[in-house]
Amino acid sequence: MTPLDRLLDFLARLPIRIRLPQSRGGRVALALVFIYFVWGSTYSGLHFALQSFPPLMLSGLRNLLGGIGLFIFALRRKPEWPTLLEIRNSAIVGTMLVALSSGTIALGMRTVSSGSAAVMVATVPLFATVIAAVAGRPVTKGEWAAVALGMVGIVVLNSGGAAADNSALGTICVLAGALFWAGGAHLATRLKLPSDLFLSTSLQIGLGGLMSTIVAWLLGEHVEHVAVGPVFAFLYLMVFCTMAAY
Template identity: 60%
Template sequence: MPPRLPRFARAVPFDILMRIRPPRSHGGRVALALTVVYLAWGSSYLAVHVALESFPPLLLSGLRNVIAGIGLFFLATRRTFVWPTAAEIRNAGIVGTMLICFSSGMLAFGMRSVGTGTAAVMVATVPLFATIISAIAGRPIAKGEWVAVGLGLLGIFILNHGDTSNSSTSGTIVILGAALFWAVGAHLASQLALPADLFLSTALQIGLGGAISTLIALAGGERVGSLGFGSVFAFVYLMFVATMAAYVAYGFLIRHTSPIVASSCMYVNPIVAVALGAVTLGERVTGATYVSTGVILASVALSFWFDRRRAA
């Protein structure tokens, strides 16, 4: 029998969430998952920008993920629940550390000096890092795929050259590091044994990763500043939409679609982020932004095309 939940976990919001039923067809579920990931993670850059007004970067990443992980764990216990093995918990902690502690934490840190649209474009290099990791792991890489990697790096150079902020160089390096750790975490998630239940697997990854991130942030002296309505609203949005909903949707895509489909969010997110940053924050969209965006998205699309040819 699943463990009995505390009273607050049996509150109405959880009951409402459990009564929500996804589309019955496979295509409908894939479309719903893609929509959630595109919109949630595309808008998360704006939400992080607003939340950073009150939350330090590593603590922001840690708190929202550890709370979301606890919430997803309680949802998992309402389903057909099977306790994970020690190896599965360890593996989930490793993957969560890469995705949450390192990747999300570094992204939030870098966005203190990099605009939302610029950050989203740089994160679009995740598939390119994944190509490099695959080569290191022993998969043969075609020459065209290396051309795609070169295009991506050229796009980053153009983007950074057109950024006039004082800390753009350091912010760019940090965000590129976040993209690299995301690619490493995604690779490990496909190689390590994780719980079969999607909710439980996601809960352990983001919960353990968030807990490690929170502990490091507190040990480093990070503390929450004065809370404003905007930053609190952004934090809640990040916790429920960009973490709980989006990570479950992304996990579904990883399990039930091709890597090309699942990774498509990495080049759709910049379009959403640039549009929201320009409309709501008045971020300047320069010619370098347009050129670098086109070059980076072309490089990602080229790498996906070669991956599709290899699969065929």
């Protein structure tokens, strides 16, 4: 038995069991709960965590550690080991989704309210539709109409009030994060990734988090002070908004 086989056998024996709903309706309901409540609370969590953690380090560490945790869970399933090509592609997609998207959003949220950031990230469907059209996929009039209607709603929600206090640079950073997310999601459908969903996801967020952490270190980011609230926010982002939600 090889060392890898021993590791997989050890992980498979860990007393960890996750029971998911068996019915399609139950799985859809669970997915919607995570999208609306968990991912929807990401921006509030970022707002609190940024009080102690610098933006790129926050994005990098929470995704790196979350990716490692999800990777351990994936190994318990004894998936087919990825090829070097699949690992490289996972790193590319992860760089787009984590290092560039999550990193720029965290940068922007230093001067953008959490509510405004959540609304601005809703531009992802617009960017995704434009990218698909540029890539050659036919986009129907109905899809363009739906995107246009969504953009009207975003403009209405972002007009006046707290949105008036958002900085221009912060707004650009958040919108850039939405663009990078759409681009990464598009690449994920074009590149060959590991066949096991959990393994593929763990490599994407883990390698993307590693890239973001390296950049944060090169730029000299460090934690200036540690407070209880930001630490709990960081743990929430890592466990629920990264590991569980993905």
